[in-house]
Amino acid sequence: MKNLIKIAVRNLFRYKRRTLLTSSLIAFGVILVIVFGGLAISFKSQMIGIITNTSLGDMQIHKKGYVESIDNLPLNISLTVQELTSIEQKMKKMPEIEAYSLRIKFGAMISNYANTSNIRLNAVYPEMESKTVPDLIKRIKRNVSDPVHFIKPGEILVPETLMKGLSLKVGDEVVIVATNKDGSVNAITLNIAAMMENVFGPSGKDGYIHVDDATMLLRMENPEFVEIAIRLKNFNQLDNVYKQINGYVSSSNMPYEVHTWEQLSPFASIARIVDLLILVVKIILISIVLVSILNIMTMSVYERIGEIGTIAAIGTPPSKILSLFIIEGFAMGLLSTAVGVILSVGSLLLMSLTNLNFKFGQMNVTLNPSIPTGEVITTVLIVLFISILASFQPAYKASNMEPVDALGHT
Amino acid sequence: MSLIQVKNVSKIYQTGEVSVTALNGLSVTIGQTAFISFVGPSGSGKSTLLNLIGSLDKPTKGRVIVNDVDIATLNRTQSAAFRGSTIGFIFQNFNMIPVLTVYENVEYPLLMLKHNALDDHRERIFTLLDKVGMLDQKDKYPNQISGGQKQRVAVARALVTNPKIVLADEPTANLDHKTAFKVISIMHEMQKEFGTTFIFSTHDTKIVDEAEIIYTLEDGAIVNQEIKVNK
Numbered sequence: 001m002k003n004l005i006k007i008a009v010r011n012l013f014r015y016k017r018r019t020l021l022t023s024s025l026i027a028f029g030v031i032l033v034i035v036f037g038g039l040a041i042s043f044k045s046q047m048i049g050i051i052t053n054t055s056l057g058d059m060q061i062h063k064k065g066y067v068e069s070i071d072n073l074p075l076n077i078s079l080t081v082q083e084l085t086s087i088e089q090k091m092k093k094m095p096e097i098e099a100y101s102l103r104i105k106f107g108a109m110i111s112n113y114a115n116t117s118n119i120r121l122n123a124v125y126p127e128m129e130s131k132t133v134p135d136l137i138k139r140i141k142r143n144v145s146d147p148v149h150f151i152k153p154g155e156i157l158v159p160e161t162l163m164k165g166l167s168l169k170v171g172d173e174v175v176i177v178a179t180n181k182d183g184s185v186n187a188i189t190l191n192i193a194a195m196m197e198n199v200f201g202p203s204g205k206d207g208y209i210h211v212d213d214a215t216m217l218l219r220m221e222n223p224e225f226v227e228i229a230i231r232l233k234n235f236n237q238l239d240n241v242y243k244q245i246n247g248y249v250s251s252s253n254m255p256y257e258v259h260t261w262e263q264l265s266p267f268a269s270i271a272r273i274v275d276l277l278i279l280v281v282k283i284i285l286i287s288i289v290l291v292s293i294l295n296i297m298t299m300s301v302y303e304r305i306g307e308i309g310t311i312a313a314i315g316t317p318p319s320k321i322l323s324l325f326i327i328e329g330f331a332m333g334l335l336s337t338a339v340g341v342i343l344s345v346g347s348l349l350l351m352s353l354t355n356l357n358f359k360f361g362q363m364n365v366t367l368n369p370s371i372p373t374g375e376v377i378t379t380v381l382i383v384l385f386i387s388i389l390a391s392f393q394p395a396y397k398a399s400n401m402e403p404v405d406a407l408g409h410t
Numbered sequence: 411m412s413l414i415q416v417k418n419v420s421k422i423y424q425t426g427e428v429s430v431t432a433l434n435g436l437s438v439t440i441g442q443t444a445f446i447s448f449v450g451p452s453g454s455g456k457s458t459l460l461n462l463i464g465s466l467d468k469p470t471k472g473r474v475i476v477n478d479v480d481i482a483t484l485n486r487t488q489s490a491a492f493r494g495s496t497i498g499f500i501f502q503n504f505n506m507i508p509v510l511t512v513y514e515n516v517e518y519p520l521l522m523l524k525h526n527a528l529d530d531h532r533e534r535i536f537t538l539l540d541k542v543g544m545l546d547q548k549d550k551y552p553n554q555i556s557g558g559q560k561q562r563v564a565v566a567r568a569l570v571t572n573p574k575i576v577l578a579d580e581p582t583a584n585l586d587h588k589t590a591f592k593v594i595s596i597m598h599e600m601q602k603e604f605g606t607t608f609i610f611s612t613h614d615t616k617i618v619d620e621a622e623i624i625y626t627l628e629d630g631a632i633v634n635q636e637i638k639v640n641k
Binding site: 007306309315320404407 | 461464466467486487490491492493494495497498499501503505507509510514518519521522523567571
């Protein structure tokens with residue numbers, strides 16, 4: 001086997017032009033997959049990070065039926081105190097959970113006494129919210145000296161679109177009018193503490209107030225939360241924690257529903273499209289490798305019929321001839337992959353040093369691609385496997401040649 | 411003791427509806443360490459006979475027994491193993507591998523067939539290249555040497571695996587007379603030195619004088635046998 005490898009590698013290096021052309025093509029395919037994979041995965045994780053760290057959290061718990069009617073922000077599908085206590089106790093026992101935030105979400109009207117518009121309000125405890133969605137602070141257009149208390153009772157954070165639309169300034173007083181779950185209307189006045197950049201959400205009309213103000217506005221005896229947002233210590237444990245909480249909810253017959261960010265955010269579809277694109281690029285790579293190796297090995301066999309006849313005549317068994325050509329194809333794939341991996345990893349490292357910035361909607365995305373180890377391993381395995389597969393037919397043809405015919409060909 | 415027994419062998423090639431008889435009931439026995447030549451015009455069956463002795467082909471009828479092995483009974487893998495252990499080939503067109511140096515061309519059969527360490531190979535290759543006068547050309551590629559030199563390399567390559575028989579099919583057909591004679595002389599020297607049986611075919615009657623036994627073929631049958639003495 002050592003000798004066969006030596007001969008195969010030697011053949012590759014001796015037929016330089018052919019090897020160079022084919023290897024370049026395959027290496028280009030490998031670079032395409034790894035660099036595209038690295039960028040796409042980086043983009044995806046950045047976007048997921050922005051979405052989960054600024055608004056959604058990694059996962060959420062609602063009362064059953066809430067997500068179905070989430071567009072209406074129903075206040076009557078809320079968690080009871082008893083239910084809330086039970087699920088909080090469970091979450092506190094789970095070491096995977098970093099933090100959680102209780103939210104009351106409702107639609108309201110915001111008025112500057114001259115003009116009125118609608119607003120989606122998130123009533124939160126700032127100390128819980130800032131731990132659960134730590135990047136929310138970055139969206140507040142103000143120097144937040146105390147992130148843990150980014151909103152105080154009597155204050156409101158108004159989204160940028162409404163600030164501009166209603167010509168509001170920080171410090172202005174606004175009136176918030178809302179209907180509670182029983183249908184009675186109430187209003188409170190709040191001071192604008194800061195403007196918020198558009199956070200992911202419908203129409204970018206999400207504002208924030210303190211839970212105490214919401215309780216008063218909605219005339220609740222105690223806060224009636226509709227949503228629990230959860231942040232995990234390790235995002236990779238999402239599926240595991242989801243299963244645990246879902247299992248707990250199902251086993252205790254609790255009227256809850258648990259959703260991961262994927263089930264709540266429309267970006268999950270984009271993330272799936274990104275995955276699909278990576279798959280398409282991989283299929284292109286497979287085609288490149290398959291066609292290149294198949295073509296080059298077929299040509300190689302036809303060009304070297306005399307050589308095949310000679311090595312068969314001197315006593316090389318058909319199995320060795322088969323192995324020789326397969327090893328040549330495999331070595332070509334290996335060489336190309338090695339070059340491709342080195343160049344693509346180098347390119348990704350260079351890109352990560354330059355920190356590519358661009359805007360995606362209202363979000364500033366910084367591409368800081370890491371080396372997609374999974375993609376690299378998958379790509380290497382695909383190329384090597386396809387190299388062997390593509391070499392097999394020409395190799396089989398070579399090994400099946402009658403030496404006397406092959407010699408006669410020369 | 412006979413090394414090769416060809417018994418009443420016929421070989422018929424079928425091309426579509428046309429059948430061509432290359433050998434017609436030919437019988438011959440060849441002993442060990444002989445230097446044999448098959449002479450005859452084109453189409454007389456020389457190449458076919460060498461192909462059968464070299465287990466590159468199978469007879470249509472009759473038996474070819476080489477070194478006590480009936481080559482008709484061998485499958486492809488066994489044939490290859492038999493050739494690797496028993497036969498060395500020298501071809502009319504030299505069949506050098508163009509991308510390999512002289513040294514590497516001679517080394518090739520060893521890499522394919524033997525599992526010895528490369529150091530063991532080197533010594534044998536150097537010895538053979540020295541004996542055929544090609545040691546100083548060992549790093550050249552086939553396109554950098556002459557036809558006669560290529561054939562000398564082919565002689566070294568045929569002997570590198572230490573075979574019992576070397577078959578040379580028209581080894582001088584592409585060479586001028588002087589070079590052809592030189593190549594045949596080298597083959598003869600090698601036969602004497604290594605005790606290998608050399609069988610070569612030619613249609614050039616001028617170079618067969620070197621052979622100890624000359625068989626003349628016509629229409630697939632031996633029509634004359636000439637044994638030379640004091641060779």
